[in-house]
Amino acid sequence: MAEITFLQAVKDAMSEEMRADRNVVLVGEDIGVYGGCFGVSRGMLDEFGTDQMLETPISEEGFMDLAMGASMVGMRPIVEIMFGDFSTLVSDGLINHAAKYRFMTGGQVQVPLVFRAPFGSGTGAAAQHSQSLESMYTNTPGLKIIYPATPYDAKGLLKSAIRDNGPVLFFENKLLYRTKGEVPEAEYTIEIGKADIKREGTDISIISYSRMLPVCLEAAEQLAEEGINAEVVDLRSLKPLDTETIINSVKKTSRAVIVHEAPKFGGFAGEVVSSIMESEAFYYLDAPVERLGGKEMPVPYNPDLEKQIVPVVDDVVGTVRKLVKR
Amino acid sequence: MAEITFLQAVKDAMSEEMRADRNVVLVGEDIGVYGGCFGVSRGMLDEFGTDQMLETPISEEGFMDLAMGASMVGMRPIVEIMFGDFSTLVSDGLINHAAKYRFMTGGQVQVPLVFRAPFGSGTGAAAQHSQSLESMYTNTPGLKIIYPATPYDAKGLLKSAIRDNGPVLFFENKLLYRTKGEVPEAEYTIEIGKADIKREGTDISIISYSRMLPVCLEAAEQLAEEGINAEVVDLRSLKPLDTETIINSVKKTSRAVIVHEAPKFGGFAGEVVSSIMESEAFYYLDAPVERLGGKEMPVPYNPDLEKQIVPVVDDVVGTVRKLVKR
Amino acid sequence: MAFEFGKKQSLETMRLMLTSRRFEEKVNEMFMQGLIHGTTHLGIGQEALHAGVSPALDRDDWILPNHRGHGHCIAKGSTPYDIMAELMAIREGVCKGMGGSMHIIDTRYKNMGSSGIVGSAIPMATGMALQLKRSGSKNIVCTMFGDAASNRGAFHEALNMASIWDVPVLYICENNLYGMSVPARYAVSVEDIAVRGTAYNIENRVIDGNDVELVYSTVKELADNMRKNPKPFLLEVKTYRWLGHSKSDRREYRTKEEEAEWKERCPIAMFRAKLLERGYITEKSFEKMKTDVEAEIEAATEKCRGKERISLEEALGYVYSSQGDI
Amino acid sequence: MAFEFGKKQSLETMRLMLTSRRFEEKVNEMFMQGLIHGTTHLGIGQEALHAGVSPALDRDDWILPNHRGHGHCIAKGSTPYDIMAELMAIREGVCKGMGGSMHIIDTRYKNMGSSGIVGSAIPMATGMALQLKRSGSKNIVCTMFGDAASNRGAFHEALNMASIWDVPVLYICENNLYGMSVPARYAVSVEDIAVRGTAYNIENRVIDGNDVELVYSTVKELADNMRKNPKPFLLEVKTYRWLGHSKSDRREYRTKEEEAEWKERCPIAMFRAKLLERGYITEKSFEKMKTDVEAEIEAATEKCRGKERISLEEALGYVYSSQGDI
Numbered sequence A, B: 001m002a003e004i005t006f007l008q009a010v011k012d013a014m015s016e017e018m019r020a021d022r023n024v025v026l027v028g029e030d031i032g033v034y035g036g037c038f039g040v041s042r043g044m045l046d047e048f049g050t051d052q053m054l055e056t057p058i059s060e061e062g063f064m065d066l067a068m069g070a071s072m073v074g075m076r077p078i079v080e081i082m083f084g085d086f087s088t089l090v091s092d093g094l095i096n097h098a099a100k101y102r103f104m105t106g107g108q109v110q111v112p113l114v115f116r117a118p119f120g121s122g123t124g125a126a127a128q129h130s131q132s133l134e135s136m137y138t139n140t141p142g143l144k145i146i147y148p149a150t151p152y153d154a155k156g157l158l159k160s161a162i163r164d165n166g167p168v169l170f171f172e173n174k175l176l177y178r179t180k181g182e183v184p185e186a187e188y189t190i191e192i193g194k195a196d197i198k199r200e201g202t203d204i205s206i207i208s209y210s211r212m213l214p215v216c217l218e219a220a221e222q223l224a225e226e227g228i229n230a231e232v233v234d235l236r237s238l239k240p241l242d243t244e245t246i247i248n249s250v251k252k253t254s255r256a257v258i259v260h261e262a263p264k265f266g267g268f269a270g271e272v273v274s275s276i277m278e279s280e281a282f283y284y285l286d287a288p289v290e291r292l293g294g295k296e297m298p299v300p301y302n303p304d305l306e307k308q309i310v311p312v313v314d315d316v317v318g319t320v321r322k323l324v325k326r
Numbered sequence C, D: 001m002a003f004e005f006g007k008k009q010s011l012e013t014m015r016l017m018l019t020s021r022r023f024e025e026k027v028n029e030m031f032m033q034g035l036i037h038g039t040t041h042l043g044i045g046q047e048a049l050h051a052g053v054s055p056a057l058d059r060d061d062w063i064l065p066n067h068r069g070h071g072h073c074i075a076k077g078s079t080p081y082d083i084m085a086e087l088m089a090i091r092e093g094v095c096k097g098m099g100g101s102m103h104i105i106d107t108r109y110k111n112m113g114s115s116g117i118v119g120s121a122i123p124m125a126t127g128m129a130l131q132l133k134r135s136g137s138k139n140i141v142c143t144m145f146g147d148a149a150s151n152r153g154a155f156h157e158a159l160n161m162a163s164i165w166d167v168p169v170l171y172i173c174e175n176n177l178y179g180m181s182v183p184a185r186y187a188v189s190v191e192d193i194a195v196r197g198t199a200y201n202i203e204n205r206v207i208d209g210n211d212v213e214l215v216y217s218t219v220k221e222l223a224d225n226m227r228k229n230p231k232p233f234l235l236e237v238k239t240y241r242w243l244g245h246s247k248s249d250r251r252e253y254r255t256k257e258e259e260a261e262w263k264e265r266c267p268i269a270m271f272r273a274k275l276l277e278r279g280y281i282t283e284k285s286f287e288k289m290k291t292d293v294e295a296e297i298e299a300a301t302e303k304c305r306g307k308e309r310i311s312l313e314e315a316l317g318y319v320y321s322s323q324g325d326i
């Protein structure tokens, strides 16, 4: 096992799949010589050339629809959108086209397309370059949605996404790019739709994904010192959602808190809360399930405030303490 | 009080506000001579002329951004998008611009803009003309979102939306357009963010909005015959959400079901479930809160299937029976 | 001198035009009788395009007509029954009854159909052609769209990409003078939409869209050049739709005189006159052809009676991708 | 013969160019020292635009520069302190520290700033100009955007609407040959972006963007015409940005030779030579002006020290609209 960064894991997953299949094509802005806005594709142009590296004009809606069209006749595009915030510009391609064409055509076509985008706050990029927009897509039948938190998961899940014959959204948190983790040299994939218990525990289920996972793991360590043994569930995929793992964890711990970066109101946590409420786990609850999410505001440029709008370790610790006391 | 249609109520609200303020301008496709795709603005061109009736090319993204720009310097545009499904094309204008500009500018500007769109299935218009896309917007701080169910609410809320100094999304269900209801001749408005109890009851809270409201009311009548006295809560506004009314109702009935047309997974019901879970109402629950939503599929053209994918009276009745038995 | 069909092709072409005309008349009748639900956009008056475009292409060239495309679909290979069955939402429809009038997609005949999002098929077609090119195919893609669609940003983004990447895609703008109720002379800032090609360094031309021989010979010339020397072309064809935009259009936005003028230029009547003059048909043989076509359409319609529709379970199977090779 | 500034205006213009240059140098230094967070896009090399555009407009004409707009903001009236304070995210910043470098909006000086969504300010500017026109104002709107932005669909949709409605908006395309790392010669399908105006029947012109007197006199001429005869105009100015696209750009996509050539054409040096020749300045007076400007920028920067930032509570107050007249 080698230690690589999250960024490297994403790059390796793409490179391996592009080597294996010439029809896997990376599509996006400044992905070539520049190597991508965050450097994810640095050096890939040399290996794959312009045939598999399609550098686009600033035409997000257009190249998403273009890739979607190409995907119906043999291409397996990986569409990189420079910032997740700009997914607004491709939401039509994803929601009205990629997600629906197989269905609308009675199964005549498939849309093997991957959407990739960095997202999240914490870089001082302000309101239009820092959002976590999963809720724009989680209510769309036909889409699969992945939010990996570790290099291992990122690589295995991205490879599965590329091999999937349908549209898959893959969101990469900017602050995770430089984080490191063990990744086997040997080829592997991870099934989309399976959560992972990143820390076993008995007293409460802290359920999270992407950048909030390390926050929750650190909170769990602090709680352990107080004798609270938290289980940390990494959803990894939001859609399909692994309700079985969630339910079993909550049945074991009888308490739960869901943590994400997106604003709390209307955020994905509501779906997780409901999945618990609708399952037998509800009858095991010793306390109401809580949600921790971003503050109800756009991401401010002011760095003091930017730090305050997303859940931090203390928030998780405090909430868990309160719930466990109940 | 006169009986008018939902469509007339929307038209009257716009006309009254346009008469009162020349800067209130209706912007959209085929709104002039044609009177709008669903006939909402029929005849308005004669009264208001092209100065207040801006008929646009098929350029949704462009005219939303255009209206947003105009709204910062004095216009109070009502942007009609022909089908709610096309809101994908204006999601950038709504999410990245309208919702954020007041905040990003430190309060220098306001964006008094109303987005209006017909939405929903049941007309045989198939996958790209039948969606209920509220979840694209409910997680966006800065936006207010209204889903009226009656002519009275539609008129009062739309007038408030037009007078609001911020961006407001107003969704009109196509199947409600021809429904009738009492509307006072006298001027009135309804505060955004206030739910309305459309039927008092004691045994369960059926929480819904827009087109699902009449379905829930009919279900309540049937349940009454079985001796189940259901309370029907009409949210009217999704954002801000009137959690107080929800909580008080559930504390009274100790049971709840949330019903909407959008697909269940990732739908807005999750937010309502969570608001109950996080309140004292949780301790009053005698049964888990349930959600009824659309099936996990795009809207099919096949009319037999189209009928089956949204909750119907029997679904509500059945779910309530099950919960009350508990 | 102008291109002329030989006798055999003349008769085939005429039959195709009559089939398109009769098919649309029948669909219109059935709508009036409530035998077809939803909505539809009829191409009566544009038959010279239907019979002139697809027959000029190779069997394996792709087409993407717009929402007014029944005639194109028949011309590319689908039978009237295949399409009528789709409108009747039965299993034997091209999209198993899941797509409907706006989405007649038949991949057997390399017809990727239209998107209900006006203009979005333009970048999709561009992507398909790009993939065909990189996979070494000599086939091209031809997409038809209206005058109003040329105002969509998707048009701009797609044509720019097609130009910089030399994509073999033939853009045919069917300028029928109106987008729904909005006159092109109002909504489109240029007289000839073809000139928009100059903004992308794309060759372009304007022709009479009601002269089937001109349409056919032009498309053939352009398609053949494109095979030898792959690059996009923008062809504008001037034509007129006789009926309303869709059902429930009172056509108040145009004059009876204008309609009469264009009916004078009926593509079928004009071609008929030529064929009589050339002695390829007689009044009698023409009437015979018409009754044969009518009988064919009637038979196709009859055949739909009592046919089964797919089940919810089967439909659910098309929401997400199927795995394995595609 | 070519337009020439008189002495007074020559000195003012030079000072403005030096201020813009020095301001950007200072911002760059501070970034390197980690004194400013987030990212920024510097306009060094484009000072002829900064000093040539806004001064040629009326005080109440609006501007919307793009993300590379510090110099334009200063030229329109904001002081270096106003902007530096924003970059330092303190309360006294133009946007109270909520916007940051990409969003320098200062409505006191009729500067609506840039959108972080490249190209989206184009339709916004168009809407502002439309509202100014309908409210009887004689003022116009001028928006600047890059070569790459002209590939956005928003550009297409906006220019078409501006043309059909005779909107008094001056579109200035700052063609600095690159969009981030992507050369315009690759991504933009035409040599001169100005020709895109013909696709909308919009008059257009290409000029040297490094000749401040030419830029000024051209903008003045166009703006004055536009007041008399309201309609849009597309002006392309050829220029070059000396530094990377943003911090952390290695500029591998262009040659040192190219950079050197353009530095030969430094707008400040060229103008300086003219003024020396005309005897408006001496080596000495020029150096004096430079040191004065440096001192001014230093002072502005100093002034930011230890200034307070707004609180979370205050920020929350800007998320939703405030009511009452605006």
Ligand SMILES: Cc1ncc(C[n+]2csc(CCOP(=O)(O)OP(=O)(O)O)c2C)c(N)n1
Binding pocket: B029, B058, B060, B082, B086, B089, C041, C066, C067, C068, C116, C117, C118, C119, C145, C146, C147, C148, C149, C150, C174, C176, C178, C179, C180, C245
């Ligand atoms: C993006 C989008 N906007 C609006 C509509 C509604 N609509 C459907 S067809 C149409 C008119 C299209 O006109 P044109 O492109 O000229 O094609 P035509 O109908 O004349 O063949 C409109 C406005 C739509 N389907 N998609």
Ligand SMILES: Cc1ncc(C[n+]2csc(CCOP(=O)(O)OP(=O)(O)O)c2C)c(N)n1
Binding pocket: A029, A058, A060, A082, A086, A089, D041, D066, D067, D068, D116, D117, D118, D119, D145, D146, D147, D148, D149, D150, D174, D176, D178, D179, D180, D245
């Ligand atoms: C819609 C969108 N796509 C991509 C980006 C990322 N981005 C910011 S600036 C830029 C390049 C813009 O180039 P140009 O328009 O020529 O302006 P310049 O930076 O050269 O002044 C890109 C790709 C963005 N902010 N918005």
Ligand SMILES: [Mg+2]
Binding pocket: C146, C147, C148, C174, C175, C176, C177, C178, C179, C180
């Ligand atoms: Mg048309």
Ligand SMILES: [Mg+2]
Binding pocket: D146, D147, D148, D174, D175, D176, D177, D178, D179, D180
């Ligand atoms: Mg540029």
